[in-house]
Amino acid sequence: MVKVFFNTFGCKTNQYDSALLGQSLERSGFELTGKLEQADWVVVNTCSVTKRGEDKACQWVRKVGREFPGVGIAVVGCSVEVSAGRFRELEGVGLLLGTEEKFRLGEVLRERLERINGSGPALEEQRGRIGLTGKYEGREILSAHAERARAFVKIQDGCDNRCTYCIVPYARGRSRSRPWEQIVAEARALEEAGHYEAVLTGIHIGGYGRDLAGRPSLSVLVEKVLAATDRIRLRLSSVEATEVDSRLIELLSRELRLCRHLHLPLQHGSASVLARMGRKYNPEEYKAALDRVLDSLGHPGLGTDVIAGFPGESEKEFEECFNYIAALPFTYLHVFPYSPRPGTPAALLAGRPPVAAVRERVRRMRELSKKKQENFLKEQLGSRLSVLHESRLSSGVSVCRADNYVRAYHRGASPAGGFILVAERTWRDGVWGRLEC
Ligand code: SF4
Numbered sequence: 001m002v003k004v005f006f007n008t009f010g011c012k013t014n015q016y017d018s019a020l021l022g023q024s025l026e027r028s029g030f031e032l033t034g035k036l037e038q039a040d041w042v043v044v045n046t047c048s049v050t051k052r053g054e055d056k057a058c059q060w061v062r063k064v065g066r067e068f069p070g071v072g073i074a075v076v077g078c079s080v081e082v083s084a085g086r087f088r089e090l091e092g093v094g095l096l097l098g099t100e101e102k103f104r105l106g107e108v109l110r111e112r113l114e115r116i117n118g119s120g121p122a123l124e125e126q127r128g129r130i131g132l133t134g135k136y137e138g139r140e141i142l143s144a145h146a147e148r149a150r151a152f153v154k155i156q157d158g159c160d161n162r163c164t165y166c167i168v169p170y171a172r173g174r175s176r177s178r179p180w181e182q183i184v185a186e187a188r189a190l191e192e193a194g195h196y197e198a199v200l201t202g203i204h205i206g207g208y209g210r211d212l213a214g215r216p217s218l219s220v221l222v223e224k225v226l227a228a229t230d231r232i233r234l235r236l237s238s239v240e241a242t243e244v245d246s247r248l249i250e251l252l253s254r255e256l257r258l259c260r261h262l263h264l265p266l267q268h269g270s271a272s273v274l275a276r277m278g279r280k281y282n283p284e285e286y287k288a289a290l291d292r293v294l295d296s297l298g299h300p301g302l303g304t305d306v307i308a309g310f311p312g313e314s315e316k317e318f319e320e321c322f323n324y325i326a327a328l329p330f331t332y333l334h335v336f337p338y339s340p341r342p343g344t345p346a347a348l349l350a351g352r353p354p355v356a357a358v359r360e361r362v363r364r365m366r367e368l369s370k371k372k373q374e375n376f377l378k379e380q381l382g383s384r385l386s387v388l389h390e391s392r393l394s395s396g397v398s399v400c401r402a403d404n405y406v407r408a409y410h411r412g413a414s415p416a417g418g419f420i421l422v423a424e425r426t427w428r429d430g431v432w433g434r435l436e437c
Contacts, residue, residue: 001031002113005039009057010047012201012237014077016152018045020142021076021105027140028106036064041072041109045102046079046087048171050339054079058086065091074109076102078171080127082343088123098127099157099172103139131158131173134211141186144193149388150401151195152237153186154178155221156202163267164278164349165310167341168203175207180221184228191232196388196417197259197401198225199235206243219247226255233388233403233418235259238305241266241289242281253296256386259403261301262293269324270317273310276349283324290328299379301405302331306365309338309358311349318361326368331376331405333369337362373429380406380423380431387421387433389414408433 004025008018021043022032033039042064047053061073074095075087081098088096095112097105104126112124136157145151158173159166187198200222202208209216216224218239225234234257241264251258264286268274271282281289293300306325308318325333337358340347353361380402387400387408400408400421407430408421421433 001029002040002109003031003033003038004041004043005033005036006043006045007060008045009053010045010049010078012152012199013154013157013203014045014047016142016154016201017077017102018043019145019152020139020154021045021102023142023144024103024140025106025109028110030106030109036068039068039071041074042068043074043076043105046075046077048078048082048167048341050336051341052339054083054086058090061087061090061093065093068092074105076105078168080125081130081171082167082341084125084127088125094123096123096125096127098129100129100132100137101126103137130171131176134174134176136176136178141182141189143186143189145190145195149195149390150197150199151190151193152201153183153190153198154202155183155200155205155218156208159204160207161204161280162278162345164276164346165307165338165341165344167344170343172203175204175211177207177209177212179212180209180216180224183221184224187225187229187232187234191229195232197233197235199237200225201237204240205237206240217245217247218243219245219251222248222251222258226251226257229257231257231417233257233259235261235403236263238263238265240264240280241286241293244289244293246292249293249296252293252300259301259405260297261303261403261405263303263305264290264293265305266325267305267307268310268313268317269306269321270313273313273317273321276312277307277310277346287328294329299329299331299376301376301403302329303334303405304330305334305336307336307338308361308365309353311338311346312351313338313353313361315357322364322368325365330369330372332373333365335362335365335369374426377406377426377431380404381425383423384436385421385423385431385433386418388418406430410435 072094073092076097156177158175160175208218385402398414420436423431
Protein backbone atom coordinates (compact mmCIF):
# COMPACT_ATOMS: atom_id res chain seq x y z
CA MET A 1 0.00 0.00 0.00
CA VAL A 2 1.31 3.47 -0.86
CA LYS A 3 2.17 5.36 2.34
CA VAL A 4 1.60 9.12 2.60
CA PHE A 5 3.00 11.57 5.16
CA PHE A 6 1.41 15.02 5.71
CA ASN A 7 3.05 18.26 6.79
CA THR A 8 0.62 21.17 7.21
CA PHE A 9 1.60 24.83 7.55
CA GLY A 10 -0.63 27.72 8.60
CA CYS A 11 -4.12 28.22 9.91
CA LYS A 12 -6.94 26.07 11.29
CA THR A 13 -8.60 26.04 7.87
CA ASN A 14 -5.47 24.43 6.44
CA GLN A 15 -5.46 21.89 9.29
CA TYR A 16 -9.03 21.04 8.43
CA ASP A 17 -8.24 20.72 4.71
CA SER A 18 -5.37 18.34 5.49
CA ALA A 19 -7.59 16.20 7.73
CA LEU A 20 -10.15 15.96 4.92
CA LEU A 21 -7.46 15.16 2.34
CA GLY A 22 -6.06 12.45 4.62
CA GLN A 23 -9.50 10.92 5.08
CA SER A 24 -10.16 10.89 1.34
CA LEU A 25 -6.73 9.35 0.61
CA GLU A 26 -7.41 6.58 3.14
CA ARG A 27 -10.79 5.92 1.56
CA SER A 28 -9.16 5.55 -1.84
CA GLY A 29 -6.69 2.96 -0.63
CA PHE A 30 -3.64 4.94 0.52
CA GLU A 31 -2.18 4.53 3.99
CA LEU A 32 -1.32 7.52 6.17
CA THR A 33 1.90 7.38 8.15
CA GLY A 34 3.26 9.62 10.89
CA LYS A 35 6.81 8.53 10.02
CA LEU A 36 8.53 10.44 7.26
CA GLU A 37 11.10 7.70 6.69
CA GLN A 38 8.32 5.23 5.81
CA ALA A 39 6.57 7.49 3.29
CA ASP A 40 6.35 6.90 -0.47
CA TRP A 41 4.72 10.31 -0.94
CA VAL A 42 4.83 13.47 1.14
CA VAL A 43 2.05 16.07 1.01
CA VAL A 44 2.99 19.62 2.00
CA ASN A 45 -0.09 21.79 2.57
CA THR A 46 1.28 25.33 2.33
CA CYS A 47 0.48 28.75 3.81
CA SER A 48 1.22 32.02 2.02
CA VAL A 49 0.21 34.55 4.70
CA THR A 50 3.78 35.51 5.58
CA LYS A 51 7.05 35.20 3.71
CA ARG A 52 8.45 33.42 6.74
CA GLY A 53 5.78 30.69 6.58
CA GLU A 54 6.45 30.16 2.90
CA ASP A 55 10.22 30.11 3.45
CA LYS A 56 9.77 27.40 6.08
CA ALA A 57 7.74 25.23 3.71
CA CYS A 58 10.38 25.69 0.97
CA GLN A 59 13.20 24.74 3.34
CA TRP A 60 11.32 21.68 4.50
CA VAL A 61 10.63 20.51 0.93
CA ARG A 62 14.31 21.01 0.06
CA LYS A 63 15.34 18.94 3.08
CA VAL A 64 12.99 16.08 2.20
CA GLY A 65 14.17 16.12 -1.43
CA ARG A 66 17.78 15.92 -0.27
CA GLU A 67 17.42 13.38 2.55
CA PHE A 68 14.79 11.10 1.03
CA PRO A 69 15.61 10.69 -2.66
CA GLY A 70 12.91 8.68 -4.44
CA VAL A 71 10.07 10.00 -2.26
CA GLY A 72 7.44 11.87 -4.28
CA ILE A 73 6.49 15.32 -3.00
CA ALA A 74 3.08 16.92 -3.57
CA VAL A 75 3.01 20.63 -2.74
CA VAL A 76 -0.59 21.78 -2.36
CA GLY A 77 -2.69 24.78 -1.28
CA CYS A 78 -2.20 28.53 -0.98
CA SER A 79 1.45 28.91 -2.03
CA VAL A 80 0.80 26.94 -5.21
CA GLU A 81 -1.72 29.63 -6.25
CA VAL A 82 0.55 32.59 -5.55
CA SER A 83 4.16 31.35 -5.50
CA ALA A 84 4.31 28.09 -7.51
CA GLY A 85 7.66 29.15 -8.96
CA ARG A 86 9.33 28.76 -5.56
CA PHE A 87 8.52 25.03 -5.49
CA ARG A 88 8.58 24.00 -9.15
CA GLU A 89 12.30 23.34 -9.40
CA LEU A 90 12.81 21.72 -6.01
CA GLU A 91 14.20 18.18 -5.90
CA GLY A 92 11.51 15.50 -5.62
CA VAL A 93 8.50 17.75 -6.28
CA GLY A 94 6.20 15.80 -8.59
CA LEU A 95 2.83 17.47 -8.00
CA LEU A 96 1.69 21.05 -7.54
CA LEU A 97 -2.03 21.34 -6.75
CA GLY A 98 -3.79 24.64 -6.03
CA THR A 99 -6.47 25.53 -3.49
CA GLU A 100 -9.38 23.72 -5.20
CA GLU A 101 -7.31 21.19 -7.15
CA LYS A 102 -5.81 19.76 -3.97
CA PHE A 103 -9.12 18.04 -3.22
CA ARG A 104 -8.46 15.81 -6.25
CA LEU A 105 -5.18 14.66 -4.73
CA GLY A 106 -6.19 10.98 -4.35
CA GLU A 107 -7.39 10.77 -7.94
CA VAL A 108 -4.37 12.59 -9.38
CA LEU A 109 -1.95 10.50 -7.34
CA ARG A 110 -3.66 7.26 -8.33
CA GLU A 111 -3.62 8.18 -12.06
CA ARG A 112 -0.02 9.14 -11.79
CA LEU A 113 1.03 5.93 -10.02
CA GLU A 114 -0.78 3.81 -12.61
CA ARG A 115 0.60 5.78 -15.53
CA ILE A 116 4.26 5.77 -14.64
CA ASN A 117 4.26 2.94 -12.13
CA GLY A 118 5.69 5.18 -9.42
CA SER A 119 8.97 5.85 -11.18
CA GLY A 120 10.75 9.16 -11.75
CA PRO A 121 9.17 12.48 -10.75
CA ALA A 122 7.70 14.22 -13.79
CA LEU A 123 6.15 17.47 -12.61
CA GLU A 124 2.38 17.93 -12.90
CA GLU A 125 0.80 21.26 -12.07
CA GLN A 126 -2.88 22.12 -11.64
CA ARG A 127 -4.05 25.43 -10.21
CA GLY A 128 -6.21 28.49 -10.88
CA ARG A 129 -9.67 26.96 -10.37
CA ILE A 130 -10.40 28.97 -7.20
CA GLY A 131 -13.80 30.57 -7.32
CA LEU A 132 -14.55 29.40 -10.87
CA THR A 133 -17.95 28.05 -9.84
CA GLY A 134 -18.48 30.76 -7.18
CA LYS A 135 -19.73 28.00 -4.87
CA TYR A 136 -18.31 26.00 -2.00
CA GLU A 137 -17.42 22.81 -3.83
CA GLY A 138 -19.40 19.88 -2.37
CA ARG A 139 -17.09 17.61 -0.50
CA GLU A 140 -17.30 14.69 1.83
CA ILE A 141 -18.02 15.00 5.54
CA LEU A 142 -15.03 14.80 7.87
CA SER A 143 -15.90 12.08 10.36
CA ALA A 144 -12.98 12.34 12.80
CA HIS A 145 -9.98 14.53 13.51
CA ALA A 146 -6.54 13.39 14.70
CA GLU A 147 -6.73 15.51 17.85
CA ARG A 148 -8.85 13.58 20.32
CA ALA A 149 -10.91 16.24 22.06
CA ARG A 150 -11.14 19.08 19.57
CA ALA A 151 -12.02 19.05 15.87
CA PHE A 152 -12.26 21.79 13.26
CA VAL A 153 -15.35 22.26 11.12
CA LYS A 154 -14.87 24.40 8.03
CA ILE A 155 -17.88 26.59 7.33
CA GLN A 156 -16.65 28.68 4.40
CA ASP A 157 -13.58 29.42 2.29
CA GLY A 158 -12.17 32.59 0.71
CA CYS A 159 -12.76 36.26 1.45
CA ASP A 160 -14.46 39.17 -0.34
CA ASN A 161 -12.51 41.84 1.53
CA ARG A 162 -9.34 43.22 0.09
CA CYS A 163 -7.21 44.31 3.04
CA THR A 164 -4.20 45.83 1.32
CA TYR A 165 -1.59 43.63 3.04
CA CYS A 166 -3.40 40.31 2.66
CA ILE A 167 -2.55 37.65 0.09
CA VAL A 168 -5.30 35.25 1.21
CA PRO A 169 -8.03 36.33 -1.28
CA TYR A 170 -5.55 35.72 -4.13
CA ALA A 171 -4.74 32.27 -2.75
CA ARG A 172 -8.24 31.21 -1.71
CA GLY A 173 -10.58 33.28 -3.87
CA ARG A 174 -13.92 34.91 -3.08
CA SER A 175 -16.03 33.87 -0.11
CA ARG A 176 -17.91 30.60 -0.61
CA SER A 177 -20.15 29.39 2.22
CA ARG A 178 -20.64 25.72 2.89
CA PRO A 179 -24.30 24.67 2.98
CA TRP A 180 -25.44 24.55 6.62
CA GLU A 181 -26.86 21.03 6.19
CA GLN A 182 -23.33 19.72 5.52
CA ILE A 183 -21.94 21.58 8.53
CA VAL A 184 -24.65 20.21 10.83
CA ALA A 185 -24.05 16.68 9.51
CA GLU A 186 -20.32 17.03 10.12
CA ALA A 187 -20.77 18.35 13.68
CA ARG A 188 -23.02 15.38 14.45
CA ALA A 189 -20.52 12.93 12.94
CA LEU A 190 -17.70 14.43 15.01
CA GLU A 191 -19.81 14.24 18.15
CA GLU A 192 -20.53 10.58 17.44
CA ALA A 193 -16.81 9.97 16.86
CA GLY A 194 -16.18 11.17 20.43
CA HIS A 195 -15.02 14.76 19.94
CA TYR A 196 -16.07 17.19 22.65
CA GLU A 197 -15.36 20.48 20.92
CA ALA A 198 -15.85 21.72 17.36
CA VAL A 199 -14.15 24.93 16.23
CA LEU A 200 -16.15 26.61 13.47
CA THR A 201 -13.45 27.79 11.16
CA GLY A 202 -12.92 29.51 7.81
CA ILE A 203 -11.19 32.50 6.26
CA HIS A 204 -13.94 35.09 6.82
CA ILE A 205 -16.57 33.41 8.98
CA GLY A 206 -18.41 36.68 9.76
CA GLY A 207 -19.44 36.72 6.09
CA TYR A 208 -20.99 33.26 6.38
CA GLY A 209 -24.17 32.69 4.39
CA ARG A 210 -24.23 35.86 2.27
CA ASP A 211 -23.91 33.75 -0.88
CA LEU A 212 -26.46 31.10 0.16
CA ALA A 213 -30.21 31.03 -0.45
CA GLY A 214 -31.99 32.73 2.47
CA ARG A 215 -28.65 34.25 3.61
CA PRO A 216 -28.34 32.33 6.90
CA SER A 217 -25.93 34.29 9.11
CA LEU A 218 -23.20 32.92 11.36
CA SER A 219 -25.54 33.19 14.36
CA VAL A 220 -28.26 31.22 12.54
CA LEU A 221 -25.70 28.56 11.70
CA VAL A 222 -24.56 28.34 15.33
CA GLU A 223 -28.18 27.91 16.46
CA LYS A 224 -28.71 25.11 13.94
CA VAL A 225 -25.57 23.25 15.01
CA LEU A 226 -26.45 23.59 18.70
CA ALA A 227 -29.97 22.34 18.05
CA ALA A 228 -28.71 19.30 16.11
CA THR A 229 -26.10 18.18 18.67
CA ASP A 230 -26.29 17.12 22.32
CA ARG A 231 -23.01 17.62 24.08
CA ILE A 232 -20.28 18.91 21.74
CA ARG A 233 -19.27 22.46 22.60
CA LEU A 234 -18.66 25.05 19.87
CA ARG A 235 -15.91 27.60 19.58
CA LEU A 236 -15.69 30.33 16.95
CA SER A 237 -12.41 30.98 15.20
CA SER A 238 -11.39 34.52 14.26
CA VAL A 239 -14.36 36.78 13.41
CA GLU A 240 -14.47 40.48 12.54
CA ALA A 241 -15.69 42.51 15.57
CA THR A 242 -18.13 44.52 13.46
CA GLU A 243 -19.73 41.29 12.22
CA VAL A 244 -20.65 39.95 15.66
CA ASP A 245 -24.40 40.62 15.61
CA SER A 246 -26.78 40.94 18.56
CA ARG A 247 -28.14 37.42 17.98
CA LEU A 248 -24.64 35.97 18.27
CA ILE A 249 -23.98 37.97 21.44
CA GLU A 250 -27.21 36.65 22.90
CA LEU A 251 -26.20 33.08 22.05
CA LEU A 252 -22.78 33.61 23.59
CA SER A 253 -24.33 34.82 26.84
CA ARG A 254 -27.07 32.17 26.97
CA GLU A 255 -25.71 28.93 25.52
CA LEU A 256 -23.38 27.02 27.82
CA ARG A 257 -22.15 24.96 24.87
CA LEU A 258 -20.91 28.04 23.00
CA CYS A 259 -17.46 28.98 24.33
CA ARG A 260 -17.08 32.44 25.85
CA HIS A 261 -14.06 33.17 23.75
CA LEU A 262 -13.79 35.52 20.80
CA HIS A 263 -10.85 36.32 18.58
CA LEU A 264 -11.62 39.71 17.00
CA PRO A 265 -8.78 40.73 14.64
CA LEU A 266 -7.96 44.44 15.01
CA GLN A 267 -4.63 44.70 13.11
CA HIS A 268 -3.98 48.30 14.23
CA GLY A 269 -5.26 50.92 16.66
CA SER A 270 -4.54 54.04 14.60
CA ALA A 271 -7.25 55.35 12.23
CA SER A 272 -4.75 56.39 9.57
CA VAL A 273 -3.00 53.00 9.50
CA LEU A 274 -6.33 51.14 9.45
CA ALA A 275 -7.33 53.25 6.44
CA ARG A 276 -4.08 52.39 4.63
CA MET A 277 -4.68 48.74 5.47
CA GLY A 278 -8.12 48.92 3.86
CA ARG A 279 -9.83 47.65 7.02
CA LYS A 280 -13.55 48.34 7.14
CA TYR A 281 -13.71 50.15 10.48
CA ASN A 282 -11.95 52.86 12.44
CA PRO A 283 -10.87 52.53 16.11
CA GLU A 284 -14.16 54.05 17.39
CA GLU A 285 -16.27 51.59 15.40
CA TYR A 286 -14.18 48.65 16.57
CA LYS A 287 -14.50 49.78 20.19
CA ALA A 288 -18.26 50.26 19.86
CA ALA A 289 -18.57 46.70 18.53
CA LEU A 290 -16.38 45.39 21.34
CA ASP A 291 -18.38 47.28 23.98
CA ARG A 292 -21.57 45.57 22.78
CA VAL A 293 -19.88 42.20 23.36
CA LEU A 294 -18.47 43.15 26.77
CA ASP A 295 -21.78 44.65 28.00
CA SER A 296 -23.38 41.22 27.68
CA LEU A 297 -20.51 38.85 28.34
CA GLY A 298 -18.47 40.53 31.07
CA HIS A 299 -14.89 39.48 30.44
CA PRO A 300 -14.71 36.55 27.99
CA GLY A 301 -11.48 35.15 26.55
CA LEU A 302 -10.66 37.90 24.07
CA GLY A 303 -7.86 37.73 21.53
CA THR A 304 -6.79 39.90 18.66
CA ASP A 305 -4.18 40.20 15.90
CA VAL A 306 -1.83 43.17 15.59
CA ILE A 307 0.56 44.04 12.76
CA ALA A 308 3.58 46.16 13.66
CA GLY A 309 5.69 48.01 11.10
CA PHE A 310 3.08 48.51 8.36
CA PRO A 311 4.40 50.85 5.60
CA GLY A 312 4.39 54.44 6.81
CA GLU A 313 3.75 53.52 10.46
CA SER A 314 5.20 56.48 12.37
CA GLU A 315 6.25 56.50 16.03
CA LYS A 316 3.10 58.50 16.76
CA GLU A 317 0.83 55.98 15.01
CA PHE A 318 2.49 53.10 16.81
CA GLU A 319 2.02 54.83 20.19
CA GLU A 320 -1.65 55.47 19.34
CA CYS A 321 -2.00 51.77 18.57
CA PHE A 322 -0.17 50.72 21.73
CA ASN A 323 -2.28 52.95 23.99
CA TYR A 324 -5.51 51.92 22.29
CA ILE A 325 -4.77 48.23 22.79
CA ALA A 326 -3.47 48.76 26.34
CA ALA A 327 -6.84 50.29 27.29
CA LEU A 328 -8.94 47.39 25.98
CA PRO A 329 -9.51 44.15 27.93
CA PHE A 330 -7.82 41.77 25.50
CA THR A 331 -6.62 38.60 27.17
CA TYR A 332 -3.91 37.82 24.59
CA LEU A 333 -2.48 39.35 21.41
CA HIS A 334 -1.07 37.69 18.31
CA VAL A 335 1.59 40.15 17.19
CA PHE A 336 3.16 39.95 13.73
CA PRO A 337 5.78 42.12 12.05
CA TYR A 338 4.42 43.32 8.70
CA SER A 339 5.38 40.90 5.91
CA PRO A 340 5.11 42.31 2.37
CA ARG A 341 3.44 39.84 0.01
CA PRO A 342 4.17 40.33 -3.70
CA GLY A 343 1.03 41.24 -5.64
CA THR A 344 -0.73 42.99 -2.75
CA PRO A 345 -1.26 46.79 -2.85
CA ALA A 346 0.61 47.32 0.45
CA ALA A 347 3.75 45.71 -0.97
CA LEU A 348 4.05 48.76 -3.25
CA LEU A 349 3.74 51.30 -0.42
CA ALA A 350 6.83 53.26 0.54
CA GLY A 351 7.99 54.16 4.03
CA ARG A 352 8.54 50.88 5.80
CA PRO A 353 9.93 51.63 9.27
CA PRO A 354 13.53 50.52 9.93
CA VAL A 355 13.96 46.86 10.89
CA ALA A 356 15.24 47.71 14.38
CA ALA A 357 12.20 49.93 15.06
CA VAL A 358 9.81 47.17 13.96
CA ARG A 359 11.59 44.65 16.15
CA GLU A 360 11.22 46.97 19.15
CA ARG A 361 7.51 47.59 18.42
CA VAL A 362 6.87 43.86 18.17
CA ARG A 363 8.73 43.32 21.45
CA ARG A 364 6.68 45.97 23.25
CA MET A 365 3.41 44.59 21.94
CA ARG A 366 4.35 41.05 22.96
CA GLU A 367 5.29 42.31 26.41
CA LEU A 368 1.87 43.96 26.64
CA SER A 369 0.27 40.69 25.58
CA LYS A 370 2.10 38.85 28.35
CA LYS A 371 0.84 41.32 30.97
CA LYS A 372 -2.73 41.06 29.72
CA GLN A 373 -2.54 37.28 29.76
CA GLU A 374 -1.16 37.26 33.33
CA ASN A 375 -3.89 39.62 34.52
CA PHE A 376 -6.57 37.45 32.98
CA LEU A 377 -5.14 34.34 34.63
CA LYS A 378 -5.23 36.10 38.03
CA GLU A 379 -8.87 37.01 37.41
CA GLN A 380 -9.66 33.31 37.11
CA LEU A 381 -8.45 32.37 40.61
CA GLY A 382 -11.25 30.94 42.71
CA SER A 383 -13.57 30.53 39.74
CA ARG A 384 -15.06 27.32 38.33
CA LEU A 385 -13.73 26.69 34.85
CA SER A 386 -15.52 24.50 32.36
CA VAL A 387 -12.66 22.53 30.80
CA LEU A 388 -11.85 19.73 28.36
CA HIS A 389 -8.83 17.45 28.53
CA GLU A 390 -6.20 18.08 25.83
CA SER A 391 -3.11 16.04 26.68
CA ARG A 392 -1.02 14.60 29.50
CA LEU A 393 2.54 15.56 30.45
CA SER A 394 5.10 12.86 31.25
CA SER A 395 4.89 13.99 34.90
CA GLY A 396 1.26 12.84 34.99
CA VAL A 397 -0.15 16.38 34.93
CA SER A 398 -3.21 16.77 32.69
CA VAL A 399 -3.40 19.75 30.33
CA CYS A 400 -6.91 21.09 29.71
CA ARG A 401 -8.54 24.02 27.92
CA ALA A 402 -11.31 26.11 29.47
CA ASP A 403 -14.19 27.49 27.45
CA ASN A 404 -12.67 31.00 27.82
CA TYR A 405 -9.45 29.60 26.27
CA VAL A 406 -7.45 29.63 29.50
CA ARG A 407 -5.09 26.67 29.77
CA ALA A 408 -5.67 24.71 32.97
CA TYR A 409 -3.60 21.99 34.62
CA HIS A 410 -4.35 19.41 37.27
CA ARG A 411 -2.68 16.30 38.63
CA GLY A 412 -3.86 12.87 37.52
CA ALA A 413 -6.28 11.67 34.90
CA SER A 414 -9.14 13.80 33.61
CA PRO A 415 -12.73 12.57 33.61
CA ALA A 416 -14.16 11.86 30.15
CA GLY A 417 -15.95 14.76 28.49
CA GLY A 418 -16.26 18.24 29.94
CA PHE A 419 -15.72 18.83 33.66
CA ILE A 420 -15.21 21.61 36.20
CA LEU A 421 -11.85 22.70 37.59
CA VAL A 422 -11.58 25.25 40.38
CA ALA A 423 -8.62 27.56 39.61
CA GLU A 424 -6.29 27.73 42.63
CA ARG A 425 -3.15 29.49 41.42
CA THR A 426 -1.42 30.56 38.24
CA TRP A 427 0.94 27.94 36.85
CA ARG A 428 3.15 28.16 33.75
CA ASP A 429 1.02 29.72 30.97
CA GLY A 430 -2.26 28.89 32.68
CA VAL A 431 -3.85 28.06 36.01
CA TRP A 432 -3.52 25.10 38.33
CA GLY A 433 -6.85 23.70 39.42
CA ARG A 434 -8.56 21.01 41.45
CA LEU A 435 -11.34 18.81 40.18
CA GLU A 436 -14.70 19.79 41.59
CA CYS A 437 -16.22 16.77 43.29
S1 SF4 B 1 -10.62 40.06 6.06
FE1 SF4 B 1 -8.79 41.04 5.26
S2 SF4 B 1 -7.13 40.09 6.47
FE2 SF4 B 1 -8.88 38.74 6.65
S3 SF4 B 1 -8.63 37.20 5.00
FE3 SF4 B 1 -9.97 38.85 4.23
S4 SF4 B 1 -8.57 40.24 3.16
FE4 SF4 B 1 -7.30 38.93 4.51
